[in-house]
Amino acid sequence: MRKPLIAANWKMYKTPNESLAFLKEFLPLVENHERDNIAIFPTMSSLAYCIDACKGSRVDVGAQTMHWLNEGPYTGQTSPTMLASIGCDHILLGHSERRIYANETDDMVNWKLKAALAHGLVPIVCVGESLEKRQSGLTEAVLRWQIACALNSIRAEVPSTITIAYEPVWAIGTGSTATPRQIAEAHRIIRREVAFRLGQHCADETRIIYGGSVKPDNISQIMAEPEIDGCLVGGASLDPKSFSDIIHYQD
Numbered sequence: 582m583r584k585p586l587i588a589a590n591w592k593m594y595k596t597p598n599e600s601l602a603f604l605k606e607f608l609p610l611v612e613n614h615e616r617d618n619i620a621i622f623p624t625m626s627s628l629a630y631c632i633d634a635c636k637g638s639r640v641d642v643g644a645q646t647m648h649w650l651n652e653g654p655y656t657g658q659t660s661p662t663m664l665a666s667i668g669c670d671h672i673l674l675g676h677s678e679r680r681i682y683a684n685e686t687d688d689m690v691n692w693k694l695k696a697a698l699a700h701g702l703v704p705i706v707c708v709g710e711s712l713e714k715r716q717s718g719l720t721e722a723v724l725r726w727q728i729a730c731a732l733n734s735i736r737a738e739v740p741s742t743i744t745i746a747y748e749p750v751w752a753i754g755t756g757s758t759a760t761p762r763q764i765a766e767a768h769r770i771i772r773r774e775v776a777f778r779l780g781q782h783c784a785d786e787t788r789i790i791y792g793g794s795v796k797p798d799n800i801s802q803i804m805a806e807p808e809i810d811g812c813l814v815g816g817a818s819l820d821p822k823s824f825s826d827i828i829h830y831q832d
């Protein structure tokens with residue numbers, strides 16, 4: 582049974598003080614919530630503060646990116662060892678904003694995924710097609726390619742902790758949510774590719790979540806699809822009440 586995950590991607594928003602003010606209001610709102618796993622992905626400068634503030638709560642904390650090596654002359658980078666050493670347990674990989682603005686390639690996503698698994702970090706691997714690819718009928722090809730690259734030379738016995746986030750680029754931060762039917766179809770493609778690469782058992786255990794303009798008023802419809810194991814939320818996760826409303830969606 583896959584327990585849903587509702588996760589907040591704060592992108593480049595919130596200073597440490599603003600992050601802590603969010604958690605002060607948010608943590609009491611979710612303290613008795615058991616239906617879903619909850620995670621937040623703050624900026625690097627807020628990470629250690631949030632990890633501390635979330636200790637003993639139901640909320641996991643992760644980083645938005647990392648390097649794949651443990652150390653080296655890579656100015657501006659943070660390594661998996663460094664994240665693990667401060668108690669960070671989740672990592673977002675291959676977000677489309679990283680692929681677009683930081684030139685993160687499919688190979689890098691694969692190296693980072695292997696590093697995350699080696700360091701016991703729970704990885705959330707983001708995949709998704711651009712509007713141009715969707716309109717050219719290439720959604721399936723893009724998703725299969727991104728999954729195949731991300732999982733390259735990963736062994737089937739390791740990855741039951743892998744979560745995949747289907748985030749169509751055209752739905753991120755645009756207000757255009759994919760329909761539950763489009764999402765479910767993409768999730769079936771992704772699960773089939775995971776099964777092809779790692780076996781059916783692994784595919785059955787892999788959580789596949791959706792991201793792209795999720796809000797309190799569309800989450801119930803999205804989560805009604807059995808293929809959808811949770812959501813990654815950007816804009817609507819920045820406000821504690823709005824993110825709590827998303828988490829407490831009506832079944």
Ligand code: PEP
Nearest residue numbers: 753754792793794815816
């Ligand atoms: C995201 O950044 O992962 C995301 C889904 O953003 P938004 O919810 O704002 O579309």
